[in-house]
Amino acid sequence: MDFFNYRQNRLFAEDIALSEIAAEFGTPCYVYSRATLERHWRAFDDAFNAYPHLICYAVKANSNLAILNLFARLGSGFDIVSLGEMQRVLAAGGKPEKIVFSGVGKREDEIRAALQAGIRCFNVEVAGELDRINRLAQELGVVAPVSFRVNPDVDAKTHPYISTGLKENKFGIAIEQAIHEYRRAAQLPYIEVIGIDCHIGSQLTETRPFLDALDRVLALVDQLQAEGIRLRHLDLGGGLGIRYRDEEPPLPSDYVSAILQRLGQRDFEIMLEPGRAIVGNAGILLTRVEYLKPTSEKNFAIVDAAMNDLVRPSLYGAWQDIIAVDTNSCAESLTWDIVGPVCETGDFLGKGRELKILPGDLLAVRSAGAYGFTMSSNYNSRPRPAEVMVDGDSVHLIRARESLEQLWAGEQLLP
Numbered sequence: 328m329d330f331f332n333y334r335q336n337r338l339f340a341e342d343i344a345l346s347e348i349a350a351e352f353g354t355p356c357y358v359y360s361r362a363t364l365e366r367h368w369r370a371f372d373d374a375f376n377a378y379p380h381l382i383c384y385a386v387k388a389n390s391n392l393a394i395l396n397l398f399a400r401l402g403s404g405f406d407i408v409s410l411g412e413m414q415r416v417l418a419a420g421g422k423p424e425k426i427v428f429s430g431v432g433k434r435e436d437e438i439r440a441a442l443q444a445g446i447r448c449f450n451v452e453v454a455g456e457l458d459r460i461n462r463l464a465q466e467l468g469v470v471a472p473v474s475f476r477v478n479p480d481v482d483a484k485t486h487p488y489i490s491t492g493l494k495e496n497k498f499g500i501a502i503e504q505a506i507h508e509y510r511r512a513a514q515l516p517y518i519e520v521i522g523i524d525c526h527i528g529s530q531l532t533e534t535r536p537f538l539d540a541l542d543r544v545l546a547l548v549d550q551l552q553a554e555g556i557r558l559r560h561l562d563l564g565g566g567l568g569i570r571y572r573d574e575e576p577p578l579p580s581d582y583v584s585a586i587l588q589r590l591g592q593r594d595f596e597i598m599l600e601p602g603r604a605i606v607g608n609a610g611i612l613l614t615r616v617e618y619l620k621p622t623s624e625k626n627f628a629i630v631d632a633a634m635n636d637l638v639r640p641s642l643y644g645a646w647q648d649i650i651a652v653d654t655n656s657c658a659e660s661l662t663w664d665i666v667g668p669v670c671e672t673g674d675f676l677g678k679g680r681e682l683k684i685l686p687g688d689l690l691a692v693r694s695a696g697a698y699g700f701t702m703s704s705n706y707n708s709r710p711r712p713a714e715v716m717v718d719g720d721s722v723h724l725i726r727a728r729e730s731l732e733q734l735w736a737g738e739q740l741l742p
């Protein structure tokens with residue numbers, strides 16, 4: 328459930344009409360709902376009841392400081408994949424001891440900074456990373472908390488670009504090699520092994536692949552325990568899907584109770600790294616129709632948002648709902664391809680959409696809160712859109728629209 332609903336034919340975000348937001352902040356513009364963000368975060372947190380757990384929100388899904396700050400206020404942890412994401416979390420008031428650091432290519436400066444900040448855990452994905460962390464921890468005179476991200480070789484049954492838990496993917500340490508790395512880590516003086524981690528992909532709409540992965544991870548955990556390597560936490564990554572169209576993903580509560588059931592008597596702290604399931608349906612991209620261009624082949628609605636603002640449709644062929652902000656239009660209902668101004672045939676937000684629209688009308692691209700702004704670019708020298716957050720009957724600018732000067736800030740002419 329989210330808080331983007333029609334009231335008398337006008338689309339609202341909580342108690343604010345989206346047409347008012349467009350008038351005040353311009354378009355294209357990302358609009359988020361605070362109530363939806365908090366509701367979705369709590370759906371994960373509450374599902375655990377008293378069971379020890381930490382929700383580590385995956386920053387890559389949406390890294391706006393205001394959003395990170397809302398989650399930090401709720402007591403959230405954070406899953407980061409770069410130094411930039413760590414600094415965002417800290418700038419937003421997140422606690423270092425609630426940060427886990429994932430990613431296959433952690434640089435030395437990133438590891439050093441994370442050790443200095445005192446993060447909760449490194450999710451190690453490459454054998455060489457373990458030695459690098461051990462050496463840097465020695466240099467800094469600290470002991471590094473680590474877990475291994477294992478690759479359980481499970482088919483997540485999702486888009487191949489966002490499937491990560493198969494042998495052929497670059498992520499994690501093959502589950503059959505992991506035991507060797509755990510033994511090695513147990514001998515390293517500046518490493519403390521505290522957990523195990525896996526993340527098999529994103530936009531999963533069934534529980535089964537998660538449970539298959541968990542079974543494999545638990546088999547390894549039991550084997551480690553028999554060797555005297557005791558782990559404190561189990562991090563199951565993110566990946567729970569959302570409804571874009573007609574998907575019916577499990578609710579966080581069903582997903583969590585299935586996990587807890589599988590654990591039996593084992594007493595671990597459970598960590599999850601959800602991104603999309605928390606922020607995806609808490610945001611929309613607001614855009615205005617610039618021109619209508621009916622041709623003999625197709626009807627094109629050219630809008631002011633483009634693939635640089637929201638790349639998911641172009642990159643993955645992702646389907647996101649596109650709805651009129653005012654449904655009281657006298658226009659006739661026609662089928663439109665919703666396209667942007669960027670000079671690429673792949674620049675579309677949606678194809679074959681039945682809409683009643685006229686030039687100047689506003690459209691909302693739904694489910695744009697995750698991997699929307701964070702994957703935006705300046706392609707075609709387009710300043711990135713504004714981001715606003717609605718909170719009941721008030722609205723706050725949480726990122727100003729980029730200025731033209733910002734496009735070339737940092738660039739230099741030759742002498």
Ligand code: LLP
Binds near residue numbers: 529
């Ligand atoms: N943890 C790790 C280690 C990850 O790699 C990811 C996502 C997450 C957590 C969060 O996954 P989520 O709960 O959001 O599914 N850009 C793509 C999605 C890429 C996901 C990458 N990793 C998209 O727009 O569909």
